[in-house]
Amino acid sequence: MIARLDAAPKVTGQAKYAVDHNFPGMAYGYVVLSTIANGELAAMEVTAARHTPGVLGVYTPFEPLELRTPISQMLGEGWVPLQDKEIAYYGQPIGFVVAETFEAARDAAALIEVSYTERPALTSFAEGLATAEDAKTGPRGAPSLSVLAEGVESIEDALAASEVTVDATYETASQNHAAMEPHSAVAVWNADGLTVYTGNQGSHGPADELAQALNIEHSAVHVVNPYVGGAFGGKGATSTPAFLAAAAARNIGRPVKAALTREQVFTATATRPATVQRVSLGARNDGTLVAVRHDSWSSTPMSRSFIEPTSHGTSREWYATENLAISQKAVPLNIPPTTFMRAPGEAPGSFALESAVDELAVALNMDPIGLRKRNNSAAPPGEDLQWSSKHLDECFDIGAARFGWSERTPGGRVDGDWLVGLGTATAMFPGLRFPATVGITLRADDTAVVATSGADPGTGLLTVLSLIGAESLDISPEQVTPRLGDSALPPGGTSGGSTATASAGSATMVAASTVIDELLRLASSPGGPFDGRETAYADGRVFADGRVFADGESMTFGEVLRAMERISLTATGSTAPGEERTKHSFGSWGAQFCEVRVHRLTREIRVSRLLGVFDAGRIINPTAARSQLLGGMIWGVSAALHEGLDVEANGRFANADLAGYLVPVNADIPEIDTHLVEYPDTLLSNVGARGLGEISIVGVAAAIANAVYNATGIRLRRIPMMLEDLLED
Template identity: 55%
Template sequence: MSVPNSKPRRAVSADRVDGRAKVTGGAAYGADRSPDRLAHGYMIVSTVANATIRSMDVSAAERAPGVLAVYTPFNPLPLKPSGFLGPVRVPLADKEVVHHGQPIGFVVAETYEQARAAAMLVSADYDERPAAVSLEAGLPGAKEPDSVDGGPAVVTVLADGVGSIDEALRAAEVTLAATYTTAQQQHTPMEPHSAVTAWSGGRLTVHSSSQGAGVLASDLATALEVERGDVRALGPYVGGAFGGKYATYAQTRLAAAAARKLGRPVKTVNTREQVFTATATRAATRQEVTLGARRDGMLTAVRHDAWSGAAIGSATVEAGGHHSSLTWYASPNIQVGAKYVPLNVPEATIMRAPGEAPGSFALECAMDELAGELGIDPLELRIRNHATTDPHSGKPWSSKHLLECYRTGAERFGWSRRAKEPGSTADGDWLTGTGMATAVFPALRFPATMKVRFQADGTAAVSGSTADLGTGMWTVLSVVGSRALGLPAHRIKPALGDSALSDAGFVGGSAGTASVGSAILAAAGEAQKALIKLAVEHERSPFHGLDPDSVRYENGRLTADGGPSEDFDTVLAATGRPGVEAEGSSAPDQSQDYAYASFGAQFCEVRVNRWTSEIRVSRMLAVMDGGTVVNEKTARSQILGGMVWGLSSALHEGLHFDSAGRPANADLAGYLIPVNADTPAVDVHFLDHPDTRFNALGARGLGEIGIVGVAAAVANAVHHATGKRIRDLPITLDQLLD
């Protein structure tokens, strides 16, 4: 399905604006700041997973060299509940321990080493209880959340005359039912969570990596009971986030409260193990998928039930079915459900493609299994069940070129050469196989305000409090600003990551470019109006006295019909003004008559050693339909990174807990992620059809869709290579050994 004005165009491919600063060490991250009189904080974390703290002995720590203060639940710092996605557990607010590694104390000393050494001297006495850490064992006690994405926990779509999803499945000519599991994961950003906090005149300045400086400032204002305007948050460079830096975790709130109480700046940096336990994770899941179909492959019923772990006191769910089976394929009967199991594990939060990543693994593996049952090519099965409208809402898609993704991908990957029988292709000691999967991610937009300022030196500043998580937002501001103002990119001066700038909201949900880019277009239009107004009203302007409707802005110049034509810096010089600026805002104003999403097809080839069962992914391909590609270089990087993460989910990642609730691999030695040797050649191709029904820029999100189908594509390829169907992630050697 195409839309008007969707002819592909040549995409911009600009170098990263922030690239040189990052590779030369010029980029200052949160913990790189060291103000005068700086003190250092170190968190004390629990050594048990489920207990009440009876007492804590801090006497030795308080006497240790350089120690300024020791805070515990028996001597807490004043903090209130706060949180953009709902209240986050207030550190030190009570004596209850609900997971291993929970912050239970905070030491502040003159140096980091002194704070760490003193923290090791603190002992805690617990009334310990058995820990619940097994999702499987906890299934009988699973609970339904009050809502999923604002809707019901169970969603049912039935054709006329069908009484239930079970009735629809019983009527199917062929049914397939299978259970799939995914492991708990951690965001593992390269830059650990940190904060540098300082008070002056009752106002707080905090340097910390965040997915939205404004969100961080608001969270801290609520937690510290001060006015929002009295908190300034800065984080222009973020060393990875992926959803894990949405919330304001314990280290930042403790540092800010301690700095106020001690009257001096406080810096705290989580250790790598503290990142694993004192922030948040992606929950483990169990998913049951049942597909009903005709013998020609057309789906007649889909049921997808998902269970996920949740920290005690939380009702967070990883809603796999809601974020996949509900909208991906054309079936007249669909039911999805979500439940959570309370566990003594770190809390869960959003992580790259929350719901979509685990949900696609279950659905796309089930689709492959159904294709095998019916003797239909897996790609052909997906083409037959292509949804021209959203199966849940019934609305047409604003723009959808998924069939083109399938066909382009098949041609680029060489899908037609694929052997029909699993386990039938070998290269010496290596069995080879190929797999593919669909990828879908909703197109989202959030409110954002940006500012554009024409400056007397001939440059234009484009600024807002948005964040760059490594995704390329610095460059988006430059590229979109250049396009909106008709100026070369080197004359655009971007600024971001500061809550004092225009409120551009937060970056997440793959909505950053669509939200901020639209706001830049609006701000550019308003700034041009302000420039023209100055030009016709200022007595020293060469355009003074002219009708503003007769003056137009084009590519950095003002031109009057039959009159003068001057560069904007000349006009500013003539008027003695250093600059003229305006804000522009964007909100989700797209028509509610359509459904909006980005689409893709992902393919991979694996090699499995017939003797050791070692798995090597040898090549991957993604063909993506994400609307306008604002900057091809950084967009490709986003898809490539997402696919590497999908490979990681398939073969490497899993956070494991022992029976007492202690994480067994809370470090980058035991928690496996891919390195260069694990990563094959990755081919990324964009269709680049602008979606002007979604926004004026025509761009939809690309940050998260890259991960969505990869784990399933890898698992499907492993099955094609070996004939063995693995339904549990990560896939390990023992699962393949006879």
């Protein structure tokens, strides 16, 4: 076990984030945003701004920076600012001012007069439901799915034939990632091309998108992002500041720094969609599920950039059932882009499904854990591919014992003025792996570098690379220097989908095996230290403890390199999802437990205890794993009780700042604990690890709502939960 390698630089202020980079002659950019939600730019009067002292350039769709639309392999067709006059949402980037100082750029931007040809805007999700359309396009959009037992003609028939049914509608609010580091970039051009410092969940992706947008060779773009101040899905694509800073720096011939203000982050980036979900469950009297129907509606911008896959991310996989029907519809609105946010689909989807399962348990007069265990799935409904590894029942058993679940009573208990209740919910997130390449360099000083272009947006990947690299090379972690966040390194993909450990870790193992083979060939080559000798260890190994063995003698890899007058030896390893997907289904699992206290007079809800028990395969770094899990569970509390974007009729976010957009503080978070059941899943990857960064948010909001019901007898079907939702008429 080693301390997190980036901890000291971050807490001491030595870590350099994007805007911490400064260069001689650097200018500053400020983004201008629209103040209508639908229409067209008629004119932009920029004379006053252009003549403001210190201003170097003013760019608008009438006098744009030259940018082309990039196409991302993961996200599809992107969007670049200032290329047309159409306005699709309030807060859309429509201008960019570059000046000698940030203040000069900001003040000049305020002088720009904008005229619009305004059209009626549809900004209300509730009103937009009437315009919903099938979500068959866009990232994670999927068509309807129906799995029916033989002889059953429709899901309605299956529900009607069920002995006990539950049918309810649930709502989740739109959310913003609200990462501590605003989206930003510093762009520098020189004879070799463009270097951009920007916080992103990868570096190869932004390098490719910038190359396309600027119409230059990919090799001429260098993206650097060793430190990322939070991302959660919101920094998967190249940001508006990066495109504008790069284009403006080329235009004026000077480095340009651009950063969104906190308010701008809420519209000039992307958000989690709002959802409405109808869940219908049918069961026999013994609790066996007969039918599950999950119909979902997701808000989406007019571009249909992203659909929240709530029904496909939960009901399609979580429980065994004889009949299943799920559908997903999109509600196009004049709102900012939507995108992936921690556990996209599963987080909001679990609130609806796990609340409905709790409602079914009440209707059956059955223990909620017993109901979940009775319907535990061996494979997704309608599929033959069984889960590679699943220990959900053990998670519930351990959690119930540790949390004191046996003391729960149907009506909760009273503690003075507080009504106390317990709730639980299932957590699940798919086990995924992305393509990744890792390079390993052995050095003559007996150290090694493990490098890939992926990013560590706070997940602990840097330390994981060190640990897996050391294990694979059979040396100590102190001998390994991990490197991340640089597009000049081997392509490591995007840190998203809880894939980084399984993806980069697997590639590290391949790279280690390859570089060791290269070292052995070098050692036994003509003129090498083991030329003509059998390289073998006592038990048949030829490489162990960082040493090459032959005829009872050994040399460290550094000694071999020095003997051959080499300063280093490098090899790469690549892995990608393969045929394992045709043999098994993969997922991480967990059980969430919550205790709430509801004041009998004020109806204030306080979460007083939380416990999460998770099955995520092998755990590489228990300390970092616990940190990730706690962070996700805290975010679950935030989603349940705090977070929600309020959209005014004109499309403006009423709470686009960290005063109005509520997130938890220390006083909001109670006693919280986690437990990991560790069963390495080598069917997913040689590392044996599955993702755990996202699973920990899943199910928390439902567990809280279920605990509130246990305490009060009032079922809350909307998050964030409000005091008024608990007030009796």
